[in-house]
Amino acid sequence: MRPPHQPQEGFTLVELLIGVVINGLIMSAIASALFVGLRTTTDARRNLGQSNGEQLIAYYFTGDVQSACNPALSEPACARTPNPSTTSGSACGTTAQFAMDTFSSPTASAPEVTVGYGLQSGVLTRFTCAYGATSTSSSVTLAEKISSVAVTYPLSGTCAGRYQLVVIATGSTEGIGTPAYTFTLCAERRSG
Amino acid sequence: MSRRRSETMASRPQHQDGSALVMALVMVFVVGLIASAAVSYASTSLSASNSAFVPARAKQNDVDSAIRTAVEYIKRDAAAGGSLGMDVGGGCPSTTFAYPGLSGPVNVAVCPQEDSFVHSGWFRSVLLTLGTDPSEGIVLSHNGDTNVGGSIFSNSILSLGGPTNLKVTGGPVWAWGNCTRPGNVTITNPTSAVQCNASASFGGVRPKVALDPGDPTLGHTADWQPASTPATMTPPAIPPCAANKATLSPGVYSDPAPLSALTTTCNTVTLGVGVYFLNFPSTNTPWSISKTVTAACDATGQGAQLVFANQSKLSLTGVLNISCGRKATAKGPLISLYGLKSALGTLPAQTGCIITVGGCSIIDPGANSGELNIADEIYLPKNKLSGTINVGGASKVATALILRTLNLNINPNICVTCAAIGNDTNAPIAGNVVFTASLNGTPWADSDVVYDPTTFAPTIHTWVKRF
Numbered sequence: 068m069r070p071p072h073q074p075q076e077g078f079t080l081v082e083l084l085i086g087v088v089i090n091g092l093i094m095s096a097i098a099s100a101l102f103v104g105l106r107t108t109t110d111a112r113r114n115l116g117q118s119n120g121e122q123l124i125a126y127y128f129t130g131d132v133q134s135a136c137n138p139a140l141s142e143p144a145c146a147r148t149p150n151p152s153t154t155s156g157s158a159c160g161t162t163a164q165f166a167m168d169t170f171s172s173p174t175a176s177a178p179e180v181t182v183g184y185g186l187q188s189g190v191l192t193r194f195t196c197a198y199g200a201t202s203t204s205s206s207v208t209l210a211e212k213i214s215s216v217a218v219t220y221p222l223s224g225t226c227a228g229r230y231q232l233v234v235i236a237t238g239s240t241e242g243i244g245t246p247a248y249t250f251t252l253c254a255e256r257r258s259g
Numbered sequence: 260m261s262r263r264r265s266e267t268m269a270s271r272p273q274h275q276d277g278s279a280l281v282m283a284l285v286m287v288f289v290v291g292l293i294a295s296a297a298v299s300y301a302s303t304s305l306s307a308s309n310s311a312f313v314p315a316r317a318k319q320n321d322v323d324s325a326i327r328t329a330v331e332y333i334k335r336d337a338a339a340g341g342s343l344g345m346d347v348g349g350g351c352p353s354t355t356f357a358y359p360g361l362s363g364p365v366n367v368a369v370c371p372q373e374d375s376f377v378h379s380g381w382f383r384s385v386l387l388t389l390g391t392d393p394s395e396g397i398v399l400s401h402n403g404d405t406n407v408g409g410s411i412f413s414n415s416i417l418s419l420g421g422p423t424n425l426k427v428t429g430g431p432v433w434a435w436g437n438c439t440r441p442g443n444v445t446i447t448n449p450t451s452a453v454q455c456n457a458s459a460s461f462g463g464v465r466p467k468v469a470l471d472p473g474d475p476t477l478g479h480t481a482d483w484q485p486a487s488t489p490a491t492m493t494p495p496a497i498p499p500c501a502a503n504k505a506t507l508s509p510g511v512y513s514d515p516a517p518l519s520a521l522t523t524t525c526n527t528v529t530l531g532v533g534v535y536f537l538n539f540p541s542t543n544t545p546w547s548i549s550k551t552v553t554a555a556c557d558a559t560g561q562g563a564q565l566v567f568a569n570q571s572k573l574s575l576t577g578v579l580n581i582s583c584g585r586k587a588t589a590k591g592p593l594i595s596l597y598g599l600k601s602a603l604g605t606l607p608a609q610t611g612c613i614i615t616v617g618g619c620s621i622i623d624p625g626a627n628s629g630e631l632n633i634a635d636e637i638y639l640p641k642n643k644l645s646g647t648i649n650v651g652g653a654s655k656v657a658t659a660l661i662l663r664t665l666n667l668n669i670n671p672n673i674c675v676t677c678a679a680i681g682n683d684t685n686a687p688i689a690g691n692v693v694f695t696a697s698l699n700g701t702p703w704a705d706s707d708v709v710y711d712p713t714t715f716a717p718t719i720h721t722w723v724k725r726f
Contacts, residue, residue: 134722136721173693173707174372257706257719
């Protein structure tokens with residue numbers, strides 16, 4: 068008797084080739100998708116960070132400038148000129164890119180709180196102290212990866228007659244890559 | 260061959276079919292999930308950030324707009340920003356202003372500060388008598404009109420003999436006690452009626468307007484000090500009278516005799532600008548003025564101040580003209596005649612014509628009725644002024660008259676319509692109002708706004724964020 072017929076297993080060469088080609092296409096698509104996804108996440112996070120930083124800066128800077136005292140008024144007294152300052156200097160015992168003297172009560176006869184914005188190692192920080200004090204009483208980080216901040220008082224342009232803050236966020240080559248990002252805020256001192 | 264192949268394919272186990280495709284699909288699915296999660300994360304973060312920031316910005320805009328609108332509202336209705344509430348001890352705010360913001364209703368509390376829109380500058384009352392005994396108060400006895408520009412407050416009675424027609428513009432008239440002949444009081448701009456027995460109106464508690472403005476509780480003590488302190492107790496030399504003129508120098512005068520000798524013989528004696536401390540030892544020997552004593556103003560608008568210390572007193576049958584007083588602080592009132600309430604270094608406090616009830620008049624016009632023309636203020640909070648006082652030309656007794664008690668016949672020589680006390684015009688001084696904006700009951704911002712006295716143009720002095 069002949070032994071029973073054993074079915075032959077395995078792929079033919081053609082089948083294997085087709086399988087390898089299909090598998091390669093799929094794997095490359097998956098790898099590409101992963102690669103794109105990871106790069107997009109990095110950029111999205113950086114953009115999100117910039118967006119949050121811009122919002123925080125807008126939130127604090129606008130309110131601080133509104134509360135700043137007016138050196139043109141004889142009462143309440145306001146010694147800082149200009150206020151906010153447009154050059155870097157010392158405030159609250161530390162270096163500030165710009166600073167301003169503000170009130171914490173409406174009937175005060177002199178500023179009560181000094182607010183400073185410091186930039187160190189790309190981190191923009193807002194700090195406060197009692198007027199005339201040489202140490203900070205509070206500090207909050209507003210944004211990271213900032214290359215420069217500057218306050219001016221332009222007489223023309225979008226912010227004419229108001230205080231203009233220009234913030235430049237550093238560019239990056241990570242992920243897809245983004246160029247340096249600049250945003251501008253206008254704020255008006257309420258006391259004229 | 261074909262049969263063998265078909266047999267081979269037919270016998271291949273089914274579970275191995277398409278295994279690579281399934282794996283690929285699983286991997287694609289997993290990658291899709293990761294990508295979706297990342298995008299979802301970014302979207303959620305942005306949405307959360309915006310959902311926190313955008314409403315906050317909207318609220319800030321609403322509060323900003325509400326205060327701006329309230330500021331304009333007060334500009335158009337200065338009476339709502341007046342000082343009355345604060346000065347008579349009323350509560351604050353005096354009124355509220357509602358603004359329908361996009362993020363919710365904003366209520367702005369309007370709180371006028373002391374001295375806001377006060378008719379006569381620092382003087383909440385241009386005629387104020389501090390004495391509380393029923394025999395004290397304001398007694399006017401001119402037969403005719405006595406014009407006052409500004410508020411009047413008596414901590415006791417108001418008596419109008421003569422009969423006196425008391426014509427008041429620009430301020431209410433209060434008498435803590437009774438009024439005699441109240442029908443002769445006319446109050447215009449705004450029109451009101453004299454308030455006699457005002458103690459009932461104020462619940463028996465004296466309002467700020469009834470207090471000595473130098474009272475420490477009012478917070479203006481420094482403004483109500485003498486304009487300077489004596490540099491030396493050595494009296495200046497009395498100058499000779501040359502061509503009927505002489506000029507006195509400021510300083511401490513302890514002997515009234517040489518002063519009287521000069522001002523009763525020399526036709527015109529000028530007071531050089533500065534403070535004259537009168538340190539006389541007895542009320543029986545006052546400084547007698549029967550000629551003309553005049554003080555002018557310097558370039559800063561200040562002139563002379565007579566400080567009554569010890570037992571100093573004036574006997575005025577001549578003319579005393581002081582065009583400008585002096586002030587102790589930059590914001591303080593200009594005071595021409597000052598009663599020293601407490602010692603100033605070695606200069607003793609006033610002990611002479613300080614009255615409890617009765618007592619002498621700090622200025623004795625005598626039977627000849629001296630003429631008193633003081634452009635600024637008379638601040639003699641412990642003294643009485645009585646007699647008949649003439650007022651020359653368009654001059655006045657004083658811009659403000661703060662005494663313990665007053666019993667006066669003010670006799671205007673020429674000008675019968677201008678104010679003998681206070682200001683002729685009704686222009687108020689700068690208004691000072693604090694606005695507090697609350698959104699849904701939570702304070703968001705305060706602002707202290709000062710209004711120009713004539714144009715009412717607002718100037719924001721402070722802006723305080725609460726967010």
